[in-house]
Amino acid sequence: MDTRRVEAFSDGVYAIAITLLVLTFDVPEGRASLSHALIHQWPSYVAYVVSFLTVGIMWTNHHTVMQQIGRVDRTFLLVTVVNLMFVAFVPYPTRVVAKFINTDERRAAALFYGITFTCTALSWALLWFYAALGNRLIAADANPRVVSGITRSFLPGTLLYGGATLVALASATASVVLFGLIAVFYALESAIFGRE
Amino acid sequence: MDTRRVEAFSDGVYAIAITLLVLTFDVPEGRASLSHALIHQWPSYVAYVVSFLTVGIMWTNHHTVMQQIGRVDRTFLLVTVVNLMFVAFVPYPTRVVAKFINTDERRAAALFYGITFTCTALSWALLWFYAALGNRLIAADANPRVVSGITRSFLPGTLLYGGATLVALASATASVVLFGLIAVFYALESAIFGRE
Amino acid sequence: MDTRRVEAFSDGVYAIAITLLVLTFDVPEGRASLSHALIHQWPSYVAYVVSFLTVGIMWTNHHTVMQQIGRVDRTFLLVTVVNLMFVAFVPYPTRVVAKFINTDERRAAALFYGITFTCTALSWALLWFYAALGNRLIAADANPRVVSGITRSFLPGTLLYGGATLVALASATASVVLFGLIAVFYALESAIFGRE
Amino acid sequence: MDTRRVEAFSDGVYAIAITLLVLTFDVPEGRASLSHALIHQWPSYVAYVVSFLTVGIMWTNHHTVMQQIGRVDRTFLLVTVVNLMFVAFVPYPTRVVAKFINTDERRAAALFYGITFTCTALSWALLWFYAALGNRLIAADANPRVVSGITRSFLPGTLLYGGATLVALASATASVVLFGLIAVFYALESAIFGRE
Numbered sequence: 001m002d003t004r005r006v007e008a009f010s011d012g013v014y015a016i017a018i019t020l021l022v023l024t025f026d027v028p029e030g031r032a033s034l035s036h037a038l039i040h041q042w043p044s045y046v047a048y049v050v051s052f053l054t055v056g057i058m059w060t061n062h063h064t065v066m067q068q069i070g071r072v073d074r075t076f077l078l079v080t081v082v083n084l085m086f087v088a089f090v091p092y093p094t095r096v097v098a099k100f101i102n103t104d105e106r107r108a109a110a111l112f113y114g115i116t117f118t119c120t121a122l123s124w125a126l127l128w129f130y131a132a133l134g135n136r137l138i139a140a141d142a143n144p145r146v147v148s149g150i151t152r153s154f155l156p157g158t159l160l161y162g163g164a165t166l167v168a169l170a171s172a173t174a175s176v177v178l179f180g181l182i183a184v185f186y187a188l189e190s191a192i193f194g195r196e
Numbered sequence: 197m198d199t200r201r202v203e204a205f206s207d208g209v210y211a212i213a214i215t216l217l218v219l220t221f222d223v224p225e226g227r228a229s230l231s232h233a234l235i236h237q238w239p240s241y242v243a244y245v246v247s248f249l250t251v252g253i254m255w256t257n258h259h260t261v262m263q264q265i266g267r268v269d270r271t272f273l274l275v276t277v278v279n280l281m282f283v284a285f286v287p288y289p290t291r292v293v294a295k296f297i298n299t300d301e302r303r304a305a306a307l308f309y310g311i312t313f314t315c316t317a318l319s320w321a322l323l324w325f326y327a328a329l330g331n332r333l334i335a336a337d338a339n340p341r342v343v344s345g346i347t348r349s350f351l352p353g354t355l356l357y358g359g360a361t362l363v364a365l366a367s368a369t370a371s372v373v374l375f376g377l378i379a380v381f382y383a384l385e386s387a388i389f390g391r392e
Numbered sequence: 393m394d395t396r397r398v399e400a401f402s403d404g405v406y407a408i409a410i411t412l413l414v415l416t417f418d419v420p421e422g423r424a425s426l427s428h429a430l431i432h433q434w435p436s437y438v439a440y441v442v443s444f445l446t447v448g449i450m451w452t453n454h455h456t457v458m459q460q461i462g463r464v465d466r467t468f469l470l471v472t473v474v475n476l477m478f479v480a481f482v483p484y485p486t487r488v489v490a491k492f493i494n495t496d497e498r499r500a501a502a503l504f505y506g507i508t509f510t511c512t513a514l515s516w517a518l519l520w521f522y523a524a525l526g527n528r529l530i531a532a533d534a535n536p537r538v539v540s541g542i543t544r545s546f547l548p549g550t551l552l553y554g555g556a557t558l559v560a561l562a563s564a565t566a567s568v569v570l571f572g573l574i575a576v577f578y579a580l581e582s583a584i585f586g587r588e
Numbered sequence: 589m590d591t592r593r594v595e596a597f598s599d600g601v602y603a604i605a606i607t608l609l610v611l612t613f614d615v616p617e618g619r620a621s622l623s624h625a626l627i628h629q630w631p632s633y634v635a636y637v638v639s640f641l642t643v644g645i646m647w648t649n650h651h652t653v654m655q656q657i658g659r660v661d662r663t664f665l666l667v668t669v670v671n672l673m674f675v676a677f678v679p680y681p682t683r684v685v686a687k688f689i690n691t692d693e694r695r696a697a698a699l700f701y702g703i704t705f706t707c708t709a710l711s712w713a714l715l716w717f718y719a720a721l722g723n724r725l726i727a728a729d730a731n732p733r734v735v736s737g738i739t740r741s742f743l744p745g746t747l748l749y750g751g752a753t754l755v756a757l758a759s760a761t762a763s764v765v766l767f768g769l770i771a772v773f774y775a776l777e778s779a780i781f782g783r784e
Contacts, residue, residue, distance in 0.1 A: 005599075005651060008599065009599055009602070009603055009647065011201075011204065011205055011208065012208060012599065012600060012603030012604075013603050013606065013607050014205070015205055015208030015209050015212060016208075016212055016603060016604055016607040016608075017607050017610070018209065018280070018284065019208075019209050019212040019213050019216065019284045020212075020216075020607065020608075020610065021284065022213070022216065022284055022285055022286075022287050022288050025288040027288075027291050027292055027295055028292075033301070033304070034292075034296055034301035034304040034305060034308075035301075035304040035307075035308075038292070038304065038308055048281075048285070049281065052277065052280075052281045052284070053277060053281075056277035056280070056281075057277070059205065060270075060273050060277075063201060074648075074775060074776055075776065077648050077775065078772070078775040078776065081640065081641060081644035081645070081648075081775070084606070084640075084644070085636075085637065085640045085641075085644075088606065088607045088609065088610055088640070089610055089636070090610075091610050092610050092613040092615075095615050096615055096616075096622075096626070099615055100622055105621070105622035105623075108621070108622040108623040108626065109622060111623075112622075112623075112626055184274070187270060187273065187274040187277070188270055188271065188274065207397075207400065207401055207404065208404060210401070211401055211404030211405050211408060212404075212408055214405065214476070214480065215404075215405050215408040215409050215412065215480045216408075216412075217480065218409070218412065218480055218481055218482075218483050218484050221484040223484075223487050223488055223491055224488075229497065229500070230488075230492055230497035230500040230501060230504075231497075231500040231503075231504075234488070234500065234504055244477075244481070245477065248473065248476075248477045248480070249473060249477075252473035252476070252477075253473070255401065256466075256469050256473075259397060380470070383466060383469065383470040383473070384466055384467065384470065403593075403596065403597055403600065404600060406597070407597055407600030407601050407604060408600075408604055410601065410672070410676065411600075411601050411604040411605050411608065411676045412604075412608075413676065414605070414608065414676055414677055414679050414680050417680040419680075419683050419684055419687055420684075425693065425696070426684075426688055426693035426696040426697060426700075427693075427696040427699075427700075430684070430696065430700055440673075440677070441673065444669065444672075444673045444676070445669060445673075448669035448672070448673075449669070451597065452662075452665050452669075455593060576666070579662060579665065579666040579669070580662055580663065580666065
């Protein structure tokens with residue numbers, strides 16, 4: 001199987017998972033005024049924005065990674081399926097965090113949210129190091145600067161996600177906001193991947 | 197990243213968001229006759245049609261815009277993700293307007309609906325002006341007439357959406373119908389974008 | 393806009409709408425035994441199969457139609473959006489028919505289902521005749537036998553759907569089954585479109 | 589219709605069905621602590637992982653199969669639609685098994701889950717043997733070793749699924765776990781399809 005088809009399938013899962021985030025929102029039912037209820041839903045908006053940015057940035061970086069990979073083998077396909085399993089899962093912890101971030105259960109909700117992102121980052125690292133170790137699947141025409149840039153960025157990336165998860169023990173809201181900031185940082189900091 | 201892949205991903209999000217609009221409809225539960233209940237759902241049909249046309253027309257124009265763009269940078273990708281965030285959100289205000297347009301809360305529902313479309317239009321303008329200012333990302337072979345046509349059309353476009361939103365203060369139903377008319381107008385008025 | 397992109401977007405909507413048909417099924421809640429409840433859901437299985445076959449066959453024929461079309465204009469795009477609006481709507485009447493075909497309200501449910509398919513067929517005919525009249529959008533290298541075959545097949549096609557809808561006045565179940573038979577007939581009867 | 593478009597449409601349905609598996613999860617409602625409720629949802633995680641791996645591996649193998657096929661006819665298209673009908677159905681038995689595997693109804697749930705996969709495997713075999721018998725649709729440049737490898741693998745594949753389904757009569761959990769093991773086995777055992 002060539003890498004284009006793996007990328008097309010992954011793009012499909014990313015696009016669907018990101019669009020299913022709209023299921024985070026439940027139409028208000030109660031007897032409060034609608035405008036009040038829509039404003040009172042602010043945790044859903046925050047969770048939607050943070051998850052959307054995070055999955056969107058992962059999609060962006062997925063392409064940078066796949067461009068360095070020249071061929072795929074069966075183990076790589078299995079790791080890709082595991083990686084997509086975490087990406088496709090994101091809408092669920094997003095709903096959990098939207099529902100509970102404003103309640104007594106905020107800490108468990110934010111931890112669950114952060115653990116999901118950390119596992120996703122770990123599956124990303126697994127994907128990359130399987131492909132890059134000994135140049136196992138790296139394309140002959142790959143840019144060595146980009147390859148080593150990606151390798152250098154994965155360790156701090158996973159630590160960043162793990163750290164933001166642990167912040168939830170002190171403040172659930174800070175943890176969620178931190179994930180949003182990480183996404184924006186990754187979006188703009190092109191130097192991370194050795195590109196200019 | 198080349199522009200084709202951005203367009204393919206965006207197309208995916210548009211196609212999924214537009215198809216998820218079917219979630220606007222809840223199967224009737226009550227003890228009224230089914231035919232009566234299905235007719236009584238007219239606000240859902242109106243909201244479905246207006247949102248479908250609006251997202252469909254945005255998809256059409258998205259292509260016209262992307263054809264003028266020759267390359268993308270990281271800021272453009274981030275703005276694209278923000279733009280898709282609003283497009284993917286549309287099914288939620290559509291459900292809200294379908295549920296409340298026939299109740300006392302119609303004004304808040306229509307305002308929420310209109311604000312979503314106005315923000316979407318603003319993110320469109322942001323996307324375009326970031327790419328077009330100083331020809332930052334415009335393709336070398338772009339048609340100058342189309343480029344200036346798009347630029348000319350964005351200001352009135354955003355004002356039109358903002359105006360239709362404010363109409364909700366006087367009449368919620370008129371506001372929703374107006375969004376439908378704007379979509380049909382944009383669909384047919386090819387001259388807007390300087391094409392003939 | 394070239395026809396390939398219209399076809400890709402349409403394919404996306406077809407694929408999503410057909411996959412959302414799984415939302416026809418609600419996990420049993422009651423206190424009856426699960427095996428009994430799963431069997432008792434037979435109307436959902438029937439509705440799922442009939443809608444899946446119908447949308448699947450429409451997707452197949454969509455390609456045959458698009459291959460004859462050489463260019464698109466703005467009116468054609470608007471008619472395409474209207475056509476997709478009906479295709480994307482199909483999961484809703486499918487849920488309605490699944491819930492009510494086994495109740496006193498079966499007739500209204502089957503009529504609603506049939507009217508949806510008839511409107512979809514009409515929007516198909518509109519799409520085709522707009523493109524084909526005076527060869528407005530027909531490709532220079534289109535096969536005249538296929539073009540006239542498609543034209544010849546649309547009138548009986550719409551009548552067939554309308555007729556199957558009216559059958560619901562006599563028997564709702566017969567009407568639904570008839571739609572399934574029409575889909576299989578269209579799938580296998582390649583001669584309809586003048587191909588061998 | 590060429591095989592690329594059939595493959596693109598099938599890929600779309602696979603990607604959507606696999607991403608809709610996230611609907612397996614319902615946000616906890618009860619008054620138990622959230623962390624306890626999230627852990628108590630383990631049947632949902634198991635069902636999600638097993639279904640995700642199974643559909644992911646089917647997607648992988650789908651490509652291997654389609655590469656050997658040189659052209660499609662109308663019967664093949666109909667069989668493809670039937671095959672996709674089972675793939676798109678998977679999220680429903682996944683929800684059923686997630687809800688009931690931890691209750692008295694576990695056996696019926698696991699049987700329903702297994703029967704779905706067995707029918708999917710049967711529709712796969714039907715697809716393949718229709719194409720391969722007498723080389724009806726096999727590409728001129730297909731690799732005979734791969735073709736006979738696929739043919740050899742389908743019989744044990746279907747038996748494997750059928751057997752794992754029957755295991756549910758003795759132990760529902762063992763049956764579900766077995767499906768996960770089959771997926772991993774198929775993912776890694778590249779020799780099955782005669783590739784090295």
